[in-house]
Amino acid sequence: MxxxxxxxxxxxxxxxxxxxxxxxxxxxxxxxxxxxxxxxxxxxxxxxxxxxxxxxxxxxxxxxxxxxxxxxxxxxxxxxxxxxxxxxxxRMAALLELGAGFHPDLSGRENVFLNASILGMTRAETERQFDSIVEFSGIGDFIDTQVKFYSSGMFVRLAFAVAIHTDPxxxxxxxxxxxxxxxxxxxxxxxxxxxxxxxxxxxxxxxxxxxxxxxxxxxxxxxxxxxxxxxxxxxxxxxLREALEGRRTGTAVREEVEPSVEVASIRALDPHDGTPLKSLTPGDPLEFEVALTVRSPVTVWETGFSIDTPQGQVVLSTNNVRLARELPPLSPGERLVRYRISDTHLGSGQYYLNAYVLDGDGHNHALGQGAFFAVSKVDENLGTVWADVSIVEVE
Missing domain, CATH: 3.40.50.300 (P-loop containing nucleotide triphosphate hydrolases)
Structure with a gap:
């Protein structure tokens, strides 16, 4: 059925x-x-x-x-x-605006009964659930304190605890x-x-x-x-990621002084044929190139990249200094820096590529979210890191 x-x-x-x-x-x-x-x-x-x-x-x-x-x-x-x-x-419970219906001059105990009644619970039902609500919220001895003296965290914890105990x-x-x-x-x-x-x-x-x-x-x-x-x-x-792609990519950050070299663009590439890459499987290699615009000769310079989640969490970041790679002098024109990650080990989700360049005078230019790629979903694990995990033994 x-x-x-x-x-x-x-x-x-x-x-x-x-x-x-x-x-x-x-x-x-x-x-x-x-x-x-x-x-x-x-x-x-x-x-x-x-x-x-x-x-x-x-x-x-x-x-x-x-x-x-x-x-x-x-x-x-x-x-x-x-x-x-x-x-x-x-029966429906809506966790939309936590704390709606709470009165600041009432104690936590009084607000539990007030908010529970607004959410459709009888007094008898609230009394049966009261100890469980307080335990879940972690308010403890502050339950009889006026909620206007609560921290924001205590306030929303108590509101959430009341809402989920309405048996929806x-x-x-x-x-x-x-x-x-x-x-x-x-x-x-x-x-x-x-x-x-x-x-x-x-x-x-x-x-x-x-x-x-x-x-x-x-x-x-x-x-x-x-x-x-x-x-x-x-x-x-x-x-959703496709819909957001055009809104999020290509934000440049530069100083007031025009640097000698800038990051013009970033492209994620398929390492097998060099074509633009939109998605990969966990563990696949990844290549990407950073295009630089050089305005005047540069003898000493530095460049690096980072891979972020849509929430801005850095999952990988490095530069030529950390990689112990010396960079040649640059003459005016267009140059490319190509990176290769031999095995990504990224969990399923969407990721953004960012890059920066620092010239010899210390002037920085960065391109945030210059390109994005997706890692296909896997059923074995969740998170930003993928690993080949197995159960070895059950004793």
Whole structure:
């Protein structure tokens, strides 16, 4: 038997009125037909139709402003659609704005009962879950302190703990799995995995491709309010990367003084035939070339590169000094520096190539995200590092 539908979105659009006249005086002046010139209709979600079955974990992906959070709020019933219908089944918990409904002058204990009632729990249910909520949040002896004296981390930990104890059938999550310290983030992820094992439905909005790959079995990619992909999570991540490629590559950083040599471009290459490279398999070799523009003769210079994740985490960085490679003098013109990594050992995901050059006078020029490439998904392990791992023995 196929799993039942728990969410059905049929032809849904959501439009907002964006006003340019923000003060009362301006609105009085612009009353009538003139006021229409100072209003603009913005379509956040445009004719979206999706169906989500019970027990699935769905990731909503897209660039900033693509309508992900608005669609999640439509599913959660927080905002109403301008056109179309949204139907849901079962108890729903929305982790959209943690702490909404908390009163700063009330204690943590009082806010637990207040927030739980807003989320649909009875007092008896909250009393049964109270000890578990406090233990999960790690608030401890501060539970009877007014929350206005809490740190931001304590505040969101308590709010998250309340939300996940509402025993939902459908869990809506909007970029809140990164609250608190690293240990608490792991606890949040473990709770989501537990929900999956219990057969609950989870819909996640996240900019973390790794998080989507780890948790989701389906991805829905939006762009300008429309669905441009609906399918397997790894394919959806690839579609998102293609959509973002043109927005992110080729940011140059230079000093006020014009350097003698600049990084003109970066190209990732297939080491077998030298053609442009878009993707590779973990463990494959990688070659790339850095094109330099030399304006005046350079005797002493330095160059290097780094490989980053989309979040800016450096996974590999080096330069000619670390590699103990002396560089020849440069005459004016165009020059190429070619690098080769014999075995990448990068985990599945998207990576950006950055390069810099430093001339003899200490003037630096860098090209950030000058090129990008993807490492195809593997089932053996997760993370930014790939390794050939095996179980040797079980005693």
């Amino acid at each position: 196929s799993a039942p539908e728990v969410v059905r979105v049929d032809g849904v659009s959501k439009r907002f009125i964006v006003r340019k006249d923000n003060t009362l005086k301006e609105r009085v002046i612009h009353l009538g037909a003139m006021g229409r010139k100072h209003r603009k209709v913005y379509t956040a979600v445009d004719d979206v139709s999706i169906s989500i079955t019970a027990g699935t974990t769905v990731g909503l992906l897209g660039p900033n402003g693509s309508g992900k959070s608005t669609l999640l709020k439509l599913i959660g019933g927080i905002v109403s659609p301008s056109t179309g219908t949204v139907q849901t089944r079962g 059938d459908v869990l809506l999550v909007d970029e809140v799995l990164a609250v608190g310290d690293e240990a608490f983030q792991r606890k949040c992820m473990d709770k989501v995995v537990q929900f999956q094992a219990e057969g609950r439905t989870i819909i996640i909005v996240s900019h973390s491709a790794g998080q989507i790959a780890e948790l989701c079995d389906r991805a829905i990619v939006l762009d300008e309010g429309r669905v441009i992909f609906d399918g397997a999570a790894d394919e959806g991540i690839s579609v």
